[in-house]
Amino acid sequence: MSKENEQEVELLTVHSRTDVEQVFHYSAGRYLNRFLTEMRDNAKIIGVKCPKCGIVYAPPKEVCDPCYTEMTEPVEVGPQGTIRNFTILRAPFVDPETGQAKPVPYAFGNVQLDGAGSLIQNYLLADDDSKLKVGARVEIEFQEERTGNMRDIKGFRLIE
Numbered sequence: 001m002s003k004e005n006e007q008e009v010e011l012l013t014v015h016s017r018t019d020v021e022q023v024f025h026y027s028a029g030r031y032l033n034r035f036l037t038e039m040r041d042n043a044k045i046i047g048v049k050c051p052k053c054g055i056v057y058a059p060p061k062e063v064c065d066p067c068y069t070e071m072t073e074p075v076e077v078g079p080q081g082t083i084r085n086f087t088i089l090r091a092p093f094v095d096p097e098t099g100q101a102k103p104v105p106y107a108f109g110n111v112q113l114d115g116a117g118s119l120i121q122n123y124l125l126a127d128d129d130s131k132l133k134v135g136a137r138v139e140i141e142f143q144e145e146r147t148g149n150m151r152d153i154k155g156f157r158l159i160e
């Protein structure tokens with residue numbers, strides 16, 4: 001198939017419907033609960049710092065990966081950070097969150113927020129995707145109406 005033909009292919013979606021509803025509710029846990037609450041109520045990112053090795057995780061974890069220490073100290077990170085890796089998606093797909101085709105192209109990547117040792121994934125927002133680079137600076141853009149979940153982050157806006 002030539003490249004020209006690939007662009008003309010109509011993308012179809014397959015829908016299946018079942019009468020079985022599977023709804024899951026589970027506790028966010030004490031650290032993630034605080035993280036989500038601070039995003040929702042104060043548009044802040046609160047990570048957690050390992051008391052032994054000092055790594056700050058955002059989103060938070062209960063136990064530090066390298067030293068297995070229980071995390072105890074909440075720490076505010078961001079709102080700015082650095083792009084560590086990313087991709088630009090150009091192939092349309094059905095967004096499982098909405099059931100609708102996700103408009104393309106869009107950028108998605110991992111950002112290390114200032115003060116954090118871990119990475120956080122989300123959309124990268126830029127007027128011109130060609131300006132997105134590993135090492136570029138970004139700032140969190142929150143949704144105007146937040147509900148206490150990871151989608152409260154609209155994305156990371158490129159600082160130009």
Ligand SMILES: [Zn+2]
Nearest residue numbers: 050053064067
């Ligand atoms: Zn540690």
